[in-house]
Amino acid sequence: MLTKEQKEKIISFSKKCVEKNDPFHDFSHISMVARNAVSIAKKEGADPEISEVAALLHDICKSEPGDHGTSGACKARDFLLSIRASGAFADAVAEAIHFHDKESRERSPESAALWDADKLYILTPRGFVSRMCPFWIMKLGEEKGIEKAVYEYYFYKERLNTKTARAIVEKHSKTMDAIIQGLKKTMDSELS
Numbered sequence: 226m227l228t229k230e231q232k233e234k235i236i237s238f239s240k241k242c243v244e245k246n247d248p249f250h251d252f253s254h255i256s257m258v259a260r261n262a263v264s265i266a267k268k269e270g271a272d273p274e275i276s277e278v279a280a281l282l283h284d285i286c287k288s289e290p291g292d293h294g295t296s297g298a299c300k301a302r303d304f305l306l307s308i309r310a311s312g313a314f315a316d317a318v319a320e321a322i323h324f325h326d327k328e329s330r331e332r333s334p335e336s337a338a339l340w341d342a343d344k345l346y347i348l349t350p351r352g353f354v355s356r357m358c359p360f361w362i363m364k365l366g367e368e369k370g371i372e373k374a375v376y377e378y379y380f381y382k383e384r385l386n387t388k389t390a391r392a393i394v395e396k397h398s399k400t401m402d403a404i405i406q407g408l409k410k411t412m413d414s415e416l417s
């Protein structure tokens with residue numbers, strides 16, 4: 226179990242590392258994923274502390290080139306060992322981070338909790354709509370940005386690991402369908 230001081234160090238390390246991330250992966254994304262990861266972990270029998278720390282550190286290499294799951298896992302592991310977390314804890318966190326951006330048939334329960342918590346962000350109205358932010362749309366071009374968000378909604382919806390996450394997505398599915406239909410109509414209309 227981590228001490229209060231270790232937890233504070235993890236949070237400030239995360240905040241510092243994600244400073245250069247795009248607005249969609251800033252610390253508000255990280256803290257929401259961490260909250261979701263803890264609640265999924267508690268309901269699904271995963272370790273809440275491993276899941277929370279993995280969520281806090283999962284995007285620490287997001288602004289760097291290359292595979293941010295792999296580099297983030299190494300960086301997180303080194304950091305956790307530097308603040309005297311146990312090797313087993315650091316390994317479990319690193320494993321969840323490594324697989325948070327990769328499909329895998331065999332996930333640890335904490336990896337499943339992190340994957341679902343991260344994807345829930347784009348599968349529910351608040352996160353989905355935030356992808357329509359000017360930065361993201363401008364970066365990809367309006368139509369491409371919307372198309373990518375819609376494509377990923379269906380793609381990740383099929384790939385959730387836990388009953389808990391599936392139930393949350395189901396609860397929002399009518400609203401999400403209405404948003405997606407509305408966006409499609411807007412894109413099809415010449416008077417949009």
Ligand SMILES: [Fe+2]
Pocket residue numbers: 250254258283284343
């Ligand atoms: Fe994320």
